[in-house]
Amino acid sequence: MAKRVAIVGTGQTFHKSHRPDVNGQELINEAVQAALKDADIKISDIDAIIIGNMDHFEGINYVDCWSIDGSGGFMKPVIKITTGGTTGCSVAIGGYHLVASGLFDRVLIIGWEKNSESDTTGAITTAFDPIWDRLVFAGAISGLAAEAQAYMARYGATEKDGARVSVRDRKHALNNPHAQLRKEITIDEVLASPMLADPIHLLDVCPRTDGAAAVIMASEDSAEKITSSPDWIWATSNRHSYSYLGDADYGRLTSMREASQDLFKKGGIKEPRKEIDVIELYQPYSFGGIIWIEDMGIIGPGEGPRYIGEGNTDMGGELPINPSGGVISCNPIGATGLIRCCEAAMQVMGKADQHQVPDVNFAVSTGFGGCWWTDMILHGKKKPGK
């Protein structure tokens, strides 16, 4: 039987567009030190390390090896997990598996990226098939634009509906000192910002960020000795759905639909809209905030614009989404999924300070990448039953 697993500490850098003052391992170290401090344990208490990023952004492979001084991996088992945009969530799921197996009691999980070191679109392109996918490909934005376009055609949504999501996340970021973009914007400003790829404006998408995040997971044998308020992992799920970009069902995120159903079934969640108190969604562009919560089963197909427009996902609303300001305010890609996990854990542990949602029993964090892959984690305040 698997061991129960909890997050007992989290750490993040103060994410910025450019960190020329540190190299990769020094950036990683900032997040690791912050997580150790948060859990109040030492690197010698850590049994194994999982680290990940998207190698092609820095053009340097094998971070599991060269980051040892910064990660704390000296003479410890270290493995790398990298799955594109979902990397940060995949390292967390990998850490969960290691601890749940009973083979490792305390595992340090790291996600990081220095997006400033290369051309983002050029780097992302290398993740796609050279024969079939690259001719017209334009980085992350082209596929997302096609998704939004298809959703709008299917459900009659407008550019204004997307803009509303950006406005929400940028407003939430004001309360998060770790976010990169901390300036409020309006719907009119989003719509007036340059059109990148119809219907996606500049202010509909995430920035490029340098940053790192770290999470410490412990088994039920030691979690409650480390902290009186552990964030218990109730379930994880991930789904991959396609080989080529043209295989996807544009307008719906089928991997999110499948992963959510699996996650909520494992976690015993019957009515996610009522039972989940906060979501940290890996949402690199505004329309993802609409489409993907429909696929998650929070609301029905086509209901997103109204639900969000009425303020239900704002702080103080029925189900706050991205209290941290989300990916639209900050996107160090290999760290981004793990930041979602950190933030969900902070919400459950009651450590989110200015952006704390009151009384969080269940939180969901997600990863998106690939494109059209989904990773998910269900976090809870109570210890899960056996």
Add this chain to the structure above:
Amino acid sequence: MSDKDYIIIESGKAEQPFHYAVGMHGSKFFRELKDNRRFIGLKCPKCGKVFIPPRGVCGECFVEMNEWVEVGPNGVIGSFTILRYAFIDPETGQQKPIPYGYGFIKLDGADTLFQHYINIEDESKVKIGARVEAVFSKERKGSIRDIEYFRVVD
């Protein structure tokens, strides 16, 4: 110290050409395109879906596919965008000419979408569901570039 005081080292003009195998199914597809201006896809014996690009296995059914069927050359726009922001094309190292139409084309008889350029001379005609036809390149060499673009037909 301010950001300007930290040293940044450029990687230089690194070049690393690759030699990608297209495989037996892709090679057959490109030969048909080059020699006969025909699109061919592979049909799954279990679910009946027709795949473009052709591949050996239907991932969902996990069975081998070997029934070739002709699809296109006409179809409809499944989804699209118009790229308007400047970026460096990693294939060429040059700035990609913008704006350009980026189409996911549902070729007649296929169940997946085929990515290619869409002519945007008249942007108002570029819509999901619009009928399109393939415009082939004059000189064809057996690659995705043997199609110049798709254009909306009235």
